[in-house]
Amino acid sequence: MELKTKYHGVKHYDEKDIITFKKGIPGLEHLKKYIIFPAEENEMFYVLQSIEDLAIGIILVSPFNVVGGYEFKLDEDKRQELGIRSYEDMLVLNTVTLSSKIENITANLKAPLIININKKIGEQIILDNSDYPIKYPLFEEGA
Numbered sequence: 001m002e003l004k005t006k007y008h009g010v011k012h013y014d015e016k017d018i019i020t021f022k023k024g025i026p027g028l029e030h031l032k033k034y035i036i037f038p039a040e041e042n043e044m045f046y047v048l049q050s051i052e053d054l055a056i057g058i059i060l061v062s063p064f065n066v067v068g069g070y071e072f073k074l075d076e077d078k079r080q081e082l083g084i085r086s087y088e089d090m091l092v093l094n095t096v097t098l099s100s101k102i103e104n105i106t107a108n109l110k111a112p113l114i115i116n117i118n119k120k121i122g123e124q125i126i127l128d129n130s131d132y133p134i135k136y137p138l139f140e141e142g143a
Helices: 076-082
Strands: 001-002 010-012 033-038 047-050 057-061 088-095 111-118 123-124
Touching: 047 088, 076 111, 076 123
Parallel strands: none
Antiparallel strands: 001 010, 033 047, 047 057, 057 088, 088 111, 111 123
C-alpha cells in the first residue's frame, strides 16, 4: 500500500506494518492506526504516521538512546492487555517536541508508547516514576 504523507513523502507499507492504538493517543483519540518508519533526516528519530489522517506524523525517539538506565515496570494488567509475554515483544518509544531552537527539542520520558511488535498493538502509558520528565532536553545548548 502507498501512503502520501503531508511532511514525509510517499511511504510504502503492508497490512502487517499497521500498529493499532485501541485507545488512540492522548489528544488524538479518534486516530487508531499508524505505521512507524525511520526519519530520513536523522537516524536517531522515527515517525509515527497516522494512516487515517495524513497530516499527523509524530516524531519519536528510543529512550534507551537518550537516557542511560531508562527503565520502568509494566504492570501485569497492562502486559496482558497488550499481549506482552516478554520484554522482547516490546518496543518502547517516546514522543518528541520539535523546535526551531535545537536546545528546545525535548522528549516526553514520562509517557512512553509501548508497542507489542508481534501483535501490532500499542498504548501510551504514564509512568509513576517521577524521575522522568515530560520535557527532557535532547540536545545541550550550543551543541
